[in-house]
Amino acid sequence: MSSIAPLTLADMESAARASMDAATWAYLAGGAGTERGIAGNLQALDNVWLQPRALQGGASASTECSILGTQLSLPVLLAPTSPQRLFHPEAELATARAALESGSISIVSTDTHFCFADIAEHAPQRCWFQLYAYSSRREVDASLDMAAEAGATALVLTVDASFSARRLSTRRAGFHVPPDIAFGTLRSLGIGDGSVPANGRMERLALSWQDLERLRRRWKGPLLLKGVLDPNDAQRGVDSGADGLIISNHGGRQLDAVVPSLWALRRIVAHIGRNRPLLLDGGIRSGTDIIKALAMGAHAICIGRPYLWGLALDGKAGVQTVLSLLHEELQDAMMQMGMACLEDIGPDCLVDPSGLGALPKSWRPRHE
Amino acid sequence: MSSIAPLTLADMESAARASMDAATWAYLAGGAGTERGIAGNLQALDNVWLQPRALQGGASASTECSILGTQLSLPVLLAPTSPQRLFHPEAELATARAALESGSISIVSTDTHFCFADIAEHAPQRCWFQLYAYSSRREVDASLDMAAEAGATALVLTVDASFSARRLSTRRAGFHVPPDIAFGTLRSLGIGDGSVPANGRMERLALSWQDLERLRRRWKGPLLLKGVLDPNDAQRGVDSGADGLIISNHGGRQLDAVVPSLWALRRIVAHIGRNRPLLLDGGIRSGTDIIKALAMGAHAICIGRPYLWGLALDGKAGVQTVLSLLHEELQDAMMQMGMACLEDIGPDCLVDPSGLGALPKSWRPRHE
Amino acid sequence: MSSIAPLTLADMESAARASMDAATWAYLAGGAGTERGIAGNLQALDNVWLQPRALQGGASASTECSILGTQLSLPVLLAPTSPQRLFHPEAELATARAALESGSISIVSTDTHFCFADIAEHAPQRCWFQLYAYSSRREVDASLDMAAEAGATALVLTVDASFSARRLSTRRAGFHVPPDIAFGTLRSLGIGDGSVPANGRMERLALSWQDLERLRRRWKGPLLLKGVLDPNDAQRGVDSGADGLIISNHGGRQLDAVVPSLWALRRIVAHIGRNRPLLLDGGIRSGTDIIKALAMGAHAICIGRPYLWGLALDGKAGVQTVLSLLHEELQDAMMQMGMACLEDIGPDCLVDPSGLGALPKSWRPRHE
């Protein structure tokens, strides 16, 4: 890491880019097609504005929250990513440990280099298991059992990445997964031979709502859907027993011109309310972004690329630096805005230029 | 063609540009006046966003459709262009053959180098005849008879290009049609002497709604109007017996600052519904663009410049590469969005930033 | 003039710029303050789109119209500008002659180099007299009498330039009116000594609505107000006996951040209708711009800077080239749009991106 301490996540991005070869960077930074989905996430956040409250007293702000029974020191989870071994030899182990020590949660991909059991051991009660369905229903069931036994505190079913995406910048850069990277969790389940196929990905099953219902019956703990963007899907997911939703467009990595996840969040909150945890994933790069997402109705957010920048730069400590910067920025912004705790953040904190008025109040924060 | 396989139509555009002289490129790429019409088509498509559905199951997506009785492997037709001989010696023959082999349709201009009968022979049941009215009513009638006899499966009456346009970039580049290019179809009809006039174009007749009615009575097969942008014109066209409409602004080649065809489509669908085939033409450059057009109400789209890039690069095979890329992109986007077939695509697939809501439901897709 | 014939007004602008010194160009091109008013005029026109009609038949389009009893070959008048001697020795004489020969009207400033009587002689029935009020009521009255006697067919009272403007780019360029330029009309009236003051401008009187009423009583011919932007002012002007209005922001030369005149036109048409001639002035640079203005409700438009480009390049012939280009572009655009005459142009010709619908129909064109 540079000798000058990073002041923002963008600083870490620059340093991380400089630290790795162009092909690996292309894989990390790239997305589907022309990458309008990536740009859209960032622009959607840029186009809302914060409105502080005056004279709220108090000389501190608490960023703590609880998501599905787990206490977090800030409303930030680590989105499932893979293969983290590209960026640091300790890969998911370092990430899990960082989550534990920083009071976050690591959502661990099915496609890890290390096996889930080992990862989960590094962060007791702070690992969620993210499920990709490979091979057959039997192996999927075995995955759930393995995850439960290893102590996963929640199951995250990704619904937006059953099919390989057209990641053009990655292809153009000639990226290939190096041979020393394995699929540790899959190997532990006897799925495939544990090595990464030439194209970097194994075939996945295309899941249906019926599959969700079956998984719901089998998995006893909290279950979340990741990749929901449509309000009707959000409702159906909740009706099917999902305990929470991760509003995500996969960071613009699956579908070009995909709707920004912030807009999807807004429409979903208006449609189904906020009775279950809603997590926003996509484009969050600062503490003020977190406030925007929470004010729009999210209970917490996920970061993906940013913590990989930290991982690449300094392993566990780098991931913690990312979380620590976000914590510092979030706390600062809350204090500037007169918010003592996350429950104070609501639609009144945002001003939407389109209407030059406050956003529609699809929900009410604590104070009202 | 470059040794690296193209990943997008934009790759083919760059390669095609590099493969020809500046004046020919100016003719191919240019448009009317300041070319705001060209830019508008692209920007209108860029300003809508896709919203995928979750958990739709299924491991494939069919891009097949039927337009006026012809089965297509993807909802893409080849718009009438001329003179294709500028780009490849096999000109319209190659294009027709590519349409046949790729399961598309070639809409063959009146202004072809080869004569329509020869072209149609290369793609039985897959050539439509596009009519420009030259000379007099008698010659027009003869054109229809010729086209019918040659096996044209539909007649496309272009209504937006009766008058020469002010194509400034083309003029500035000093473009002239080379002397070895002929008007084969016109020659076969005895219109003019078959050679291309100095200004590259013969005088056309300005058609009226009465002409349409006469043509409608004479032409027994399906008849479409190309170049309709106004909702009232769309209604009148259908009332006058048009079996379908091609919503087109001639790729921005006729009128500067012309309304983007995507916006015109939206207003036309709202006004006349979707009982007849509506084809969108203008600015489509990717599979996600196709989905946007279909979600906005089109049954299929036409491409013009893109297939000429392929033709210039590799004749028939190049045109097929363009269709194949679009097919691949469309199928990928459909799978990412949870759409098993084109009928699944509807207004709910789009999010419009202006209202941050779904587009008005001017029509309902299959599922509802 | 360049050996290559200009294809657009922008071509003439470039050539004119190259033909004169930087300070004179700064005076010609510049405006008030940061020149947002200049940019606004252009952007407002750029943000509306044209919607053609299909199958209107007819092989020609007439651009003729009649404004206050004068037949024009195209709906374009030459706005009052001064001092034209900066650009060509024949100055206003050349402009007047060009107006006559091209079937336009020259609105002749009070601040001309040649005296109005001489100018009017060059273009019988085609000169309007634009009034700036200098000195006192007596001299103003004398101006009217002089203009009437010289054959001015209308009086244009400018209401937006009683005070010197902050033209920063002009000041920075060190522009000064050369000593060989005189105020011929003022001299003929005995106002001042006929020489141009050091700051290039004499003190004007600030006029009131009472002044207008007095002028209205004294001037027997048609009277127009130039520089009206507010709908209430437009109404009051008409109520006070104005026969027409020139909706103008003085080309952005008087007030920075002034509302684009196209927007003002739209609001004025909505407020007072179109019973009297409404002329739009500001930012018109092409035939499609003219259609936009007419579709928004104007009966004709004025150009200022563009004809001075022509004047600088080639005197009378240069002004005619500008009018001829606009005529050619307008006729072309009308034919492309299926408009046989100016009365066919109405609100339906425009699409407004903000609402993705047609503009509100504040008025009806001939066909409805």
Added chain:
Amino acid sequence: MSSIAPLTLADMESAARASMDAATWAYLAGGAGTERGIAGNLQALDNVWLQPRALQGGASASTECSILGTQLSLPVLLAPTSPQRLFHPEAELATARAALESGSISIVSTDTHFCFADIAEHAPQRCWFQLYAYSSRREVDASLDMAAEAGATALVLTVDASFSARRLSTRRAGFHVPPDIAFGTLRSLGIGDGSVPANGRMERLALSWQDLERLRRRWKGPLLLKGVLDPNDAQRGVDSGADGLIISNHGGRQLDAVVPSLWALRRIVAHIGRNRPLLLDGGIRSGTDIIKALAMGAHAICIGRPYLWGLALDGKAGVQTVLSLLHEELQDAMMQMGMACLEDIGPDCLVDPSGLGALPKSWRPRHE
């Protein structure tokens, strides 16, 4: 100062930038985080347009107004800034003197280099005291007594800067307050030791609405809140006895992505009306900006950075140059718009592009 007289505040900005080291400039120009708050203030002003009235007669415009009993020669106050000693050895003394001589008011920060009593002596009846709360309630009370005794004509309670901000560009530039700068006012009150801490700032108290009520009871003169952005806060402030509000986002220096103060003003005026003086602070750079703010409902505006540019360039005279330029620009714009006095400026002077109509009339200017 440059030998060429500045024509705009932007000229002074350039000259000031060139006159100081990069770190000091970073402190002066910089803001919080990515500095979107700074850009937002400027863009919000840029996105409204001015609409002049015609034929209002009168050959002059008065920019005079009265704010809380003090007569001003133009509706511009000097916002509290510190430490002014960075820019000129005479610091706040020069600023106060400039305010006095130019008919403005200097709002003097708690964090001055010179002590308030000395500053106030330089501008009798033209200094307001801006309060930051340090140390304890006792010291705050002592501050008020000191300010009252020294002749402060109003108290300004800043409510948006209790906590240090993340000023990244300032940090990156390595800015530190030089050791020869003191906290004269604080020293005079026995708060701290009068030296500036290493981080350039002492810890402040976080104030509450109860604190406001207590201050309100203790301070007998007019009291304003500075930093209000929320309409409900504005109402509560007035209900709590505030005599006026300064709508400010601290020039984008405290919170990134903070709502532009112009938008906040608009919403506050709509919510609480204009019965008490409303001052806009943030982004004002010209006379037309002042008109925009007043038309949006402000009674006057504050400038911060601009007068520091003047101070840095030429001490008292430089500050006066800034005020003089604004006066000149404001008067010019009023005359161009037909406004004889500030009371003539109202919502009808603005055109809002979003609705292409006049802004909602949340209030009425004098004439109606």
